[in-house]
Amino acid sequence: MNDSNCLFCKIAEGEIKADVIHESDSVLAFRDINPQAPTHVLIIPRQHIATINDLQDKDAGIIGSLFAAARDIAKAEGVHTDGYRVTMNCNKAAGQTVFHLHLHLLGGRNFAWPPG
């Protein structure tokens, strides 16, 4: 189920420390080590899924849980009214560097569109 070489699996298992701010049976959220906004939280499934390309139809519930966590964390961080961005990068061209599915939740500043 989990990948012993995966950084985010190690964080999910408590083997590597992170500033965890939200936990449930299926997801975990922690602050990004190199924040790109005043609020920058990574929301991950506990289950190892490398990229969006690896998602199966049966994983729909996990994806729902990632977004439900984003909604709750945005409110807890106080960025829900002004607005925030959620991003999931897939593979090299999009800038994915950690191959365990994660939703970036960014808030606390204005964001440009289109993204760089």
Ligand code: 5GP
């Ligand atoms: P990606 O580029 O794959 O979409 O996002 C990976 C994110 O993970 C980056 O924003 C990076 O700063 C963050 N990151 C990488 N290593 C660690 C770590 O050890 N701890 C935490 N909290 N974040 C990390």
Ligand code: ZN
């Ligand atoms: Zn993993």
